[in-house]
Each structure stands twice: as structure tokens, then as C-alpha cells.
Amino acid sequence: xxxxxxxxxxxxxxxxxxxxxxxxxxxxxxxxxxxxxxxxxxxxxxxxxxxxxxxxxxxxxxxxxxxxxxxxxxxxxxxxxxxxxxxxxxxxxxxxxxxxxxxxxxxxxxxxxxxxxxxxxxxxxxxxxxxxxxxxxxxxxxxxxxxxxxxxx
Amino acid sequence: xxxxxxxxxxxxxxxxxxxxxxxxxxxxxxxxxxxxxxxxxxxxxxxxxxxxxxxxxxxxxxxxxxxxxxxxxxxxxxxxxxxxxxxxxxxxxxxxxxxxxxxxxxxxxxxxxxxxxxxxxxxxxxxxxxxxxxxxxxxxxxxxxxxxxxxxxxxxxxxxxxxxxxxxxxxxxxxxxxxxxxxxxxxxxxxxxxxxxxxxxxxxxxxxxxxxxxxxxxxxxxxxxxxxxxxxxxxxxxxxxxxxxxxxxxxxxxxxxxxxxxxxxxxxxxxxxxxxxxxxxxxxxxxxxxxxxxxxxxxxxxxxxxxxxxxxxxxxxxxxxxxxxxxxxxxxxxxxxxxxxxxxxxxxxxxxxxxxxxxxxxxxxxxxxxxxxxxxxxxxxxxxxxxxxxxxxxxxxxxxxxxxxxxxxxxxxxxxxxxxxxxxxxxxxxxxxxxxxxxxxxxxxxxxxxxxxxxxxxxxxxxxxxxxxxxxxxxxxxxxxxxxxxxxxxxx
Numbered sequence: 001x002x003x004x005x006x007x008x009x010x011x012x013x014x015x016x017x018x019x020x021x022x023x024x025x026x027x028x029x030x031x032x033x034x035x036x037x038x039x040x041x042x043x044x045x046x047x048x049x050x051x052x053x054x055x056x057x058x059x060x061x062x063x064x065x066x067x068x069x070x071x072x073x074x075x076x077x078x079x080x081x082x083x084x085x086x087x088x089x090x091x092x093x094x095x096x097x098x099x100x101x102x103x104x105x106x107x108x109x110x111x112x113x114x115x116x117x118x119x120x121x122x123x124x125x126x127x128x129x130x131x132x133x134x135x136x137x138x139x140x141x142x143x144x145x146x147x148x149x150x151x152x153x
Numbered sequence: 154x155x156x157x158x159x160x161x162x163x164x165x166x167x168x169x170x171x172x173x174x175x176x177x178x179x180x181x182x183x184x185x186x187x188x189x190x191x192x193x194x195x196x197x198x199x200x201x202x203x204x205x206x207x208x209x210x211x212x213x214x215x216x217x218x219x220x221x222x223x224x225x226x227x228x229x230x231x232x233x234x235x236x237x238x239x240x241x242x243x244x245x246x247x248x249x250x251x252x253x254x255x256x257x258x259x260x261x262x263x264x265x266x267x268x269x270x271x272x273x274x275x276x277x278x279x280x281x282x283x284x285x286x287x288x289x290x291x292x293x294x295x296x297x298x299x300x301x302x303x304x305x306x307x308x309x310x311x312x313x314x315x316x317x318x319x320x321x322x323x324x325x326x327x328x329x330x331x332x333x334x335x336x337x338x339x340x341x342x343x344x345x346x347x348x349x350x351x352x353x354x355x356x357x358x359x360x361x362x363x364x365x366x367x368x369x370x371x372x373x374x375x376x377x378x379x380x381x382x383x384x385x386x387x388x389x390x391x392x393x394x395x396x397x398x399x400x401x402x403x404x405x406x407x408x409x410x411x412x413x414x415x416x417x418x419x420x421x422x423x424x425x426x427x428x429x430x431x432x433x434x435x436x437x438x439x440x441x442x443x444x445x446x447x448x449x450x451x452x453x454x455x456x457x458x459x460x461x462x463x464x465x466x467x468x469x470x471x472x473x474x475x476x477x478x479x480x481x482x483x484x485x486x487x488x489x490x491x492x493x494x495x496x497x498x499x500x501x502x503x504x505x506x507x508x509x510x511x512x513x514x515x516x517x518x519x520x521x522x523x524x525x526x527x528x529x530x531x532x533x534x535x536x537x538x539x540x541x542x543x544x545x546x547x548x549x550x551x552x553x554x555x556x557x558x559x560x561x562x563x564x565x566x567x568x569x570x571x572x573x574x575x576x577x578x579x580x581x582x583x584x585x586x587x588x589x590x591x592x593x594x595x596x597x598x599x600x601x602x603x604x605x606x607x608x609x610x611x612x613x614x615x616x617x618x619x620x621x622x623x624x625x626x627x628x629x630x631x632x633x634x635x636x637x638x639x640x641x642x643x644x645x
Binding site: 007008011015019022025026029030032033035036037039040041043044047048050051054068071075078079082083086089090093094098102105106109110113114115116124128132135141142143144 | 316318319321322325326328329332336338339341343344371372374375376538540541543544545547548551552555556559561564568576579580581594597598601602605606
């Protein structure tokens with residue numbers, strides 16, 4: 001069994017567990033609230049079993065190279081730095097609010113990852129802040145507050 | 154009727170009202186270009202301003218906005234592979250591959266010209282159908298509407314992605330996601346646990362942006378490239394317009410389909426582009442290019458999603474039953490202005506109705522022209538490496554996500570759905586049907602609950618229900634068989 005196939009089957013098994021939990025949880029609801037979830041989750045479980053079998057059958061007809069790249073390998077290695085950037089942005093927003101975090105994130109990402117010149121990265125983040133403030137004023141928008149301070153909240 | 158139409162035209166062309174129509178068109182263009190937003194968001198933005206406005210000016214502004222979203226939403230669909238709104242999901246399938254091949258110009262100009270023709274046909278049909286639509290619309294009952302929605306979901310599921318059952322499963326996941334939160338027919342909060350955020354359900358804009366934009370951006374960054382895989386926007390703008398006229402019958406068929414489906418309440422918005430994509434595929438001999446950058450796959454959904462606006466206004470104006478989410482908010486606006494939609498729209502309020510028709514036509518022309526003018530600079534965006542624009546796009550999307558309920562849950566839901574979307578993309582599960590299932594879930598649940606409560610199980614014996622059910626099953630099996638055969642052929 002190829003690693004990709006194994007990953008796909010595990011992915012489907014996780015979906016199946018979620019569907020079973022939803023079916024089980026729906027049993028306590030009144031008729032009008034449980035009818036639709038039970039019909040949909042039940043049908044989905046049935047189709048998932050068919051898809052599970054079909055995925056295994058398809059893999060037998062295909063050479064291992066055509067299965068696609070496994071996620072838990074090179075792909076995750078390539079993607080991880082960007083997921084970490086995203087995680088850092090979320091942590092920053094939760095601590096110092098959106099506007100300052102956005103400016104810092106865009107400047108740092110543009111300079112280190114986008115290989116922009118320092119002044120271009122700085123200009124981009126200043127323009128973004130101006131855009132956000134104008135958007136906030138124009139449409140009366142609100143920003144996620146930071147734990148420590150939120151200057152434009 | 155003809156004299157009334159001329160009088161309505163003079164009302165629409167009044168400069169003071171024309172300005173408001175242009176304002177609505179401008180807002181519609183911006184909302185359409187921003188991924189994940191759509192007619193409902195645009196209508197919600199404009200609605201607070203209609204208080205105290207001149208009735209015709211307010212209608213011009215609202216209809217002007219609604220009319221052009223289906224044209225402008227082509228930009229994100231083609232350039233970054235993210236549907237600008239629910240009605241432009243099918244455009245992504247061929248529009249995005251065309252942009253990746255450096256033919257964004259061809260895709261955009263074909264889409265805009267098809268949208269323009271579709272929009273005008275929609276307005277014309279709305280004008281012609283007003284006096285005769287009533288008996289047809291009223292003949293649909295809840296069980297029929299439920300079965301039509303099921304049929305739509307089957308078609309969508311089959312057409313999206315490589316594997317038929319994954320498409321249908323994805324629509325079912327979308328329906329299940331929509332069931333998080335309060336149940337419509339009883340005082341029950343479903344699948345929310347202790348989360349107060351989930352009690353109102355997952356907002357549509359967050360689901361759309363998370364499912365489509367986050368996975369695309371992550372993969373673009375990981376591959377370190379621009380949206381376009383080639384360095385030039387080789388094929389031009391004239392060939393796009395030419396392609397639309399070459400496929401004129403496809404444009405006409407898709408527009409007719411758009412009007413017809415748009416007129417069915419709750420069905421239109423997110424299914425019509427898939428249905429017309431399906432008929433384009435069905436009527437083409439060489440189907441192998443669909444999904445790889447086939448221009449017919451852009452023309453068909455774009456002409457139908459503009460035409461459906463005319464169709465969606467038929468039940469909205471004549472019976473007060475909104476044909477789509479956008480028209481639901483429009484309905485609220487009309488009531489705010491003191492206009493009660495219903496049969497009076499053909500008698501005492503006829504000038505208002507005809508003003509709507511003219512505005513729809515005029516806004517489509519203005520919107521398409523504006524899109525043509527803007528398309529060159531905006532298409533160049535597809536050449537910029539992802540690492541240069543991704544941080545700005547991520548921030549704009551986070552801002553958009555946070556405006557839904559203004560809770561941290563919005564940001565958490567956005568990123569969690571984004572990661573799920575990324576897993577879907579990685580393992581070849583189609584994402585568009587999740588969104589369609591989500592959008593249609595409230596109507597399908599309402600129709601099922603009403604059918605079960607009012608008719609028991611006897612509605613299953615209704616001849617129309619049986620016919621639609623058999624058609625759905627036939628489509629399901631035939632589609633699965635055709636896809637299975639093509640996969641076997643590819644494997645061998």
C-alpha cells in the first residue's frame with residue numbers, strides 16, 4: 001500500500017468518525033431538528049463506504065507514481081514555513097491587535113520572503129495601514145483587539 | 154406597457170438617479186472583485202443608505218449593485234482561482250487554468266462579453282415574462298422545490314472534481330456544516346457543544362474564503378510562483394469577445410437556463426453556473442479540455458449567472474418570494490421604501506417594476522464596460538509572485554472574515570476551514586460542492602421539513618417528485634459510469 005493511499009484512507013476514516021458522532025448526537029434532537037442531519041449524515045456515510053472501496057480499487061489500477069504526492073513528506077516540509085508565518089500573525093494579532101500586526105507582518109514577510117527592498121516593504125505596510133484605517137472609517141469596521149493594546153480598535 | 158416602459162426609461166436616465174445607479178455599480182464592482190464577498194454583502198452595505206432616499210434613485214442604486222457583481226466576480230475566479238461570489242464557482246474550473254496558461258485576457262474578455270449578453274437577456278425576459286409568470290411560479294410546492302434542489306446538488310456533485318462520489322459527498326459535507334447552530338424549525342442548537350460562536354452557524358463568507366483562498370495561497374507560496382505559470386499574458390482581449398460570438402448559441406442557451414433557474418426561489422444563485430457548465434460540457438463533442446482551460450467552460454456559467462439576476466427578480470417582485478440571497482435583502486430594501494412586492498407590481502407599481510428592468514439592463518452594460526477597462530491592469534496581478542502579494546491578501550481576508558460577527562471565532566473558523574480546504578485540495582476532494590451544499594442547506598431543510606410536516610411521507614408519491622427523483626438517480630448513475638469509464642481509459 002502506497003503512503004499516499006494510506007493517508008487518503010485515514011482521511012476518510014476521520015470523516016467517517018465525524019459523521020458517526022453527528023449521527024449519534026442528532027438522536028437527542030426533536031424530530032424537525034434531527035431529520036435533515038440524519039438523512040444527510042446517513043447518506044454521506046453510505047457514500048463514504050463506496051468511495052473508500054473505490055479509492056482502494058483505483059489504486060490497484062494505477063502505478064504508485066500516479067497516486068499524487070503524500071502530504072506528510074516533502075509537501076509539508078515545503079509548506080511548514082508559511083504555516084508558521086501564519087501562526088505568528090495570529091499570535092501577534094491576539095497580543096497587539098490587527099493593524100500593528102498587519103503592518104509588521106507585511107513588512108517582515110515582504111522583506112524576508114518576498115525579497116522586496118526594505119523601502120518597498122515599508123511602503124507596502126504603510127499603505128496597508130492607511131487602507132485599513134480608511135476602510136474602518138468609511139465602513140465603520142471593527143478590528144480584532146489585542147490582549148495588550150489595540151490602538152485602532 | 155410600451156408607453157410605461159418609455160416613461161420608466163426617462164425616470165432611469167434622469168441624471169440625479171443615474172448618479173446613484175453608477176454609485177451602486179461601483180460598489181458592485183468592488184464587492185465582486187473582493188473574493189468571498191457577494192451580492193448579499195453588497196446589498197447589506199447599501200441598505201442603510203436607502204432610508205429617506207427618492208424611491209427610484211434607491212432602486213437604481215440597489216439594482217445597479219446587484220447587476221454587476223456577477224460580472225466583476227470573474228476577476229478573482231479567473232486570476233486567483235477563488236470564486237468572487239457563489240454564482241461564479243464554475244468559472245474557476247476553466248478560467249483559472251486559462252490564467253495559469255497566461256491567457257487571463259482571453260478568459261476575462263470572453264466572460265465579460267458573455268456576462269453582458271446574459272444580463273441583457275435576463276432583463277429582456279424579465280420584461281416579457283412579467284404578465285405570464287404567476288401561474289408557473291405558484292405551481293411549485295415544497296416537495297417539488299426539495300427535489301429540484303436535490304437534482305441541482307446531484308449535478309453539482311457529479312460535475313465537480315475527478316471522482317463522482319467525492320463531489321456528492323462534498324455537497325453533503327457542506328449541508329452538514331450549514332447545520333451547525335440553531336435549527337430553523339425548532340429551538341435546538343445542533344452540534345455546537347459549549348461554543349457560543351457556533352450558535353449562529355458558520356458565516357458563508359468565512360467558509361468561502363477559508364475553503365478557496367487559504368489553500369491556494371499556501372500552495373502558491375510553497376511552490377514559490379505567481380498565479381500564472383507562464384510569463385506573458387499571451388492571448389488577447391479581442392479573441393475573448395470573438396469566442397463569445399462564435400459560441401453564440403451556447404450564450405443563448407446558458408442565458409435562458411440562467412433566467413429559468415434564477416426564477417426558482419432558493420435554487421438559482423449557486424447552482425445555475427454549474428447547470429450551465431454541465432450543459433456546455435454535454436453539448437460539446439470533445440469534453441477532454443473541460444477543466445483544463447476550455448473557453449466554453451467560462452462563457453456558459455458567466456452568461457447564465459448574469460441572466461439569473463433577471464430571473465431571480467420575477468418571484469421577488471411578483472410574489473415577494475426572493476429568488477436568491479441578494480434579492481432577499483433587496484426585498485427588505487423595497488419594503489423599507491414603502492413598496493410591497495406582489496401583484497401590485499404589475500398594476501399601481503408598474504413604473505417601479507419597469508425601472509428595475511431598465512436599471513438591470515443599463516447596469517449590465519456599464520458594468521461590463523468598466524470591467525473591460527479595468528481588466529488589463531487587474532489581469533497583470535496574475536503575474537506577480539505570490540510571496541509579494543500574499544501577505545496583503547491574507548490581511549484583507551482576515552479583515553473580511555472578522556467583520557462577519559466581530560468575534561475571535563471568525564478568525565479561528567477562517568483558519569480551521571482553510572486548513573480543511575487545504576487537506577481537501579491535497580487529497581483531490583472538490584471544494585466547490587461544499588460551498589454549494591452550504592448555501593442550499595437552509596432551503597433544502599426548509600422544503601424537507603415542510604414536506605414531511607404537511608404531507609407526511611405521501612409527498613414521495615407525487616408524480617412530479619417521482620419524475621425529478623428518477624432524473625436525479627439517472628444522472629447520478631450515468632454520470633458515475635461515464636466518469637468511471639474515463640478514469641479506466643486514463644489508467645490504461
